[in-house]
Amino acid sequence: MARKKNLETIAPWGLLIASILLWQLICAAFDVSEFVFPSPLQIVRSLIEFAVPIAEHAWRTFWTTMVGFAISIVVGVVLGFVIGSSRLAYAAMYPLMTAFNALPKAAFVPILVVWFGIGVGPAILTAFLISFFPIMVNIATGLATLEPELEDVLRVLGAKRLDVLIKVGLPRSMPYFFASLKVAITLAFVGTTVSEMNASNEGIGYLLISAGSAMKMPLAFAGLVVIAAMAMAMYELFSWIERHTTAWAHRGQS
């Protein structure tokens, strides 16, 4: 049993290393030009060579994403609470929200640039716009799927609607909430990067564009690696928080 568990933790790393090796092998065997498709070794080399500027751009992307993500948690929870706690609000707002979610968020960037100028503003807002929807939907679902019997038990005791929401609705929607955070954080990175590619002089998105136009392909790939690493790290952080706060919803896996 313990061995099986061990194998499960090692497996993703094993696969990662195997694919990197295969990649390196193919690049070497076919002598692929680094302008077309750089090998892992070349990417690592440029990661080291440009460590300082990459770190600066990465930090910028990171905090921009975090600010946008924080806004989307607040807005997503509040909207989800409103939509989930009232049938009328649900009926009124849900179609509108779905339509909004269907819009490509990259299309907002030029508009946001007109409103807020080049730089941090559009990036934060794009990260927010792209990531609040899953949070809102999950909170609303958690609240709206409350068992009617449970509500009766409490209402008979004289519980107000707010009592029911606070004692039962919110704790009940916590697993949904944390599950949505994992999705939302990765989306937020997408939002920031897209915005930086279009309208910024800083951040990984900008780095990707400028490295691409200077034909520095290994550097562009290094940027992608950094974004992926940041998103993965945040994803793991939230799934760790999820496991440790809502263990009751994940019984049977431990």
Add this chain to the structure above:
Amino acid sequence: MSEAFVDFNEVWLAYNEELLERNDFAIEDITLTTGEGEFIAIVGPSGCGKSTFMKLATGLKMPSRGTVRIGGQQVTGPLKIVGMAFQAPTLLPWRTTIDNVLLPLEIVEPYRSQFKKRKDEYRERARRLLATVGLQGYEDKFPWQLSGGMQQRASICRALIHEPRMLLLDEPFGALDAFTREELWNVLRDLWTAQRFNVILVTHDLREAAYLADTVYVMSKRPGRIVTRRDIDLPRPRDLEITYTKQFTDLVHELRSRIGEIRKS
């Protein structure tokens, strides 16, 4: 019979205005009274409005016609002197067993405003109550670590923690296996014998109704009406042995034939 505790007087209920206009009632012309501390059971085929009856008795629904009086007071809204338990235990999985049992005290007055101050006292009370249903040692377990029967015991404790004058049970043992069910009949019997609250037990298990109740009411299919009232004159205290006597099986047989008549009509 002393002062009536539950008093339904020609009660009709349609779920909404539209159904009311079409004279489409969920229950019709229900009249019944129970004495203080009486244990009644309501049996009938599914869809006969048993649960509707429960909603009326708790004040979650208002009758379209007629009046419902509980404890001498006309019902105008949810009653705080009531505890409820259902077929599904509906315990909160993020709370331990004892915290689940304490939930009503966090909501119902006068306990609510004193909850922080007297928490230790209330916990002790919940612990004692859990012990009476055989759950000592499980207070700090989570509901999902308990068996179905244990969860249902905890659910009944939650319904009783605020010492309600009336306990409403909607098929509480329906999802349990036969042995656990009989075990819980005795748990309920002992709690009732000790505390003498009023009980309305909704069930489709005729043996359960006959074993536990003082009076059994048989309801017809939708629209629900009470077609028979049967006093259960078996001596108390009752023991499971009684369910194997001829007197008991005849009684169950009689109730069964009443239900049969309804189904044919």
